[in-house]
Amino acid sequence: VKKKASNYEKQAQPVKQTAVLGAGIMGGGIAYQSASKGTPILMKDIKDDAIELGLKEARKLFAKQVERKKFTTEQMAEKLTNIRPTLSYGDFDNVDLVVEAVVENPKVKDAVLTEVEGVVGENTILTSNTSTISINRLAQNLKRPENFCGMHFFNPVHRMPLVEVIRGEKTSDAAVGATVAYARAMGKTPIVVNDCPGFLVNRVLFPYFGGFSFLVEQGADFQRVDKVMEKFGWPMGPAYLLDVVGLDTAVHANEVMAEGFPDRMAREGKTAIQVMYDNDRLGQKNDKGFYAYE
Ligand code: NAD
DSSP states (O other): OOSOHHHHHTTOOOOOOEEEEOOSHHHHHHHHHHHHTTOOEEEEOSOHHHHHHHHHHHHHHHHHHHHTTSSOHHHHHHHHTTEEEESSSTTGGGOSEEEEOOOSOHHHHHHHHHHHHTTSOTTOEEEEOOSSSOHHHHHTTOSOGGGEEEEEOOSSTTTOOEEEEEEOTTOOHHHHHHHHHHHHHTTOEEEEEEOOTTTTHHHHHHHHHHHHHHHHHTTOOHHHHHHHHHHHTOSSOHHHHHHHHOHHHHHHHHHHHHHHOHHHHOOSSOOHHHHHHHTTOOBGGGTBSSSBOO
C-alpha cells in the first residue's frame, strides 16, 4: 500500500463529469453508484441491448432504494438523469474521468483505451476496472500513461465498499488523486496499491481459496467448511463466495496469480476449483456451482 489515499486528493482536479465504457455487470453498477451519489456519468457500450440491460439494472437498484424509503420517486427520476446512455464518443470531450469496464480481454481493452484517449481532453484521467491485467501493460500503448491508473471495483458495486486504485510506474499523483476523490464521491473507500498480479485483495483471497480447494481435494465437505467459516465470523464461507465470484473468473484469476507468483500459487494437477469449472459449474451466473440455485 502506497501513501495514504487522502494525501493524493490535494493534487486532484475536480471530477464533475465521468464516463464508463461497458454497460455490463460492472459498468451498470458503476453507473448506478455514480448517479446515485450525484456525479453525472455517460454509459457507453457497443450494443443497444447491453445499454438496455445496464439501465434496467440501475433502475432496479434505484427502485429498491425507493422501497427502502432512501429516495423518493422524484429523487429517483432526477438521479437517473445522471446516467446518459450512449453508443458513441460524441460527448466525451468534457469528461474528467473515464472508467473502462469492457470485457476482460487485453486486446479489446487496448483498442478501447486507445480509442477513448483520442477523443477526450489532455487532462482527462483514464482508469481501468481490470481484475487481472497489469496496469503497466495497459499503459504501454497510451500516449499519456501518466493520466492512467487502475480503478478496481468489486461485485456487486453498490454493496462492496472497497475500491483498489492501482498506480502504474508512470501514473501521476494527480491521476491517483482524481481517482481517489471520485471513489470517495461515490461513497467508497479507496486504497492506493502498486501494480502486481492480484493487486491487494486477490493476493489475500486466492491463497485462501487455494487452502479451501486443498481441503476439498482431501475429502472435506464444502458445506461444513462454509459453516465453520461463518461460525468463525465471516459473512460467508469460501464455497459460497466462489459461487458469487464465478468459477470461471476464479480459474482465470488463479492462472494469472500462478504466473505472477509461481513459487506460491502454482499447483500440480487439477484443483477442486478447476474440476468444478471443467464440469460447467460456474456458480450463480449459471445457477450451479458448489451449490444449486433456482
Ligand atoms: P460483462 O461481460 O458483464 O460486460 C462487459 C460489457 O462491455 C458488455 O456489455 C459489452 O457489450 C461491453 N463492451 C465490449 N466491447 C466494448 C467496447 N469496445 N466499447 C464499449 N463496451 C464494450 O463484464 P463485467 O463482468 O462487467 O466485467 C467488466 C470488467 O470488470 C472486466 O475487466 C472484469 O475483469 C472487471 N471486473 C469484473 C468483476 C465481476 O465480478 N464481474 C469484478 C471486478 C472487476
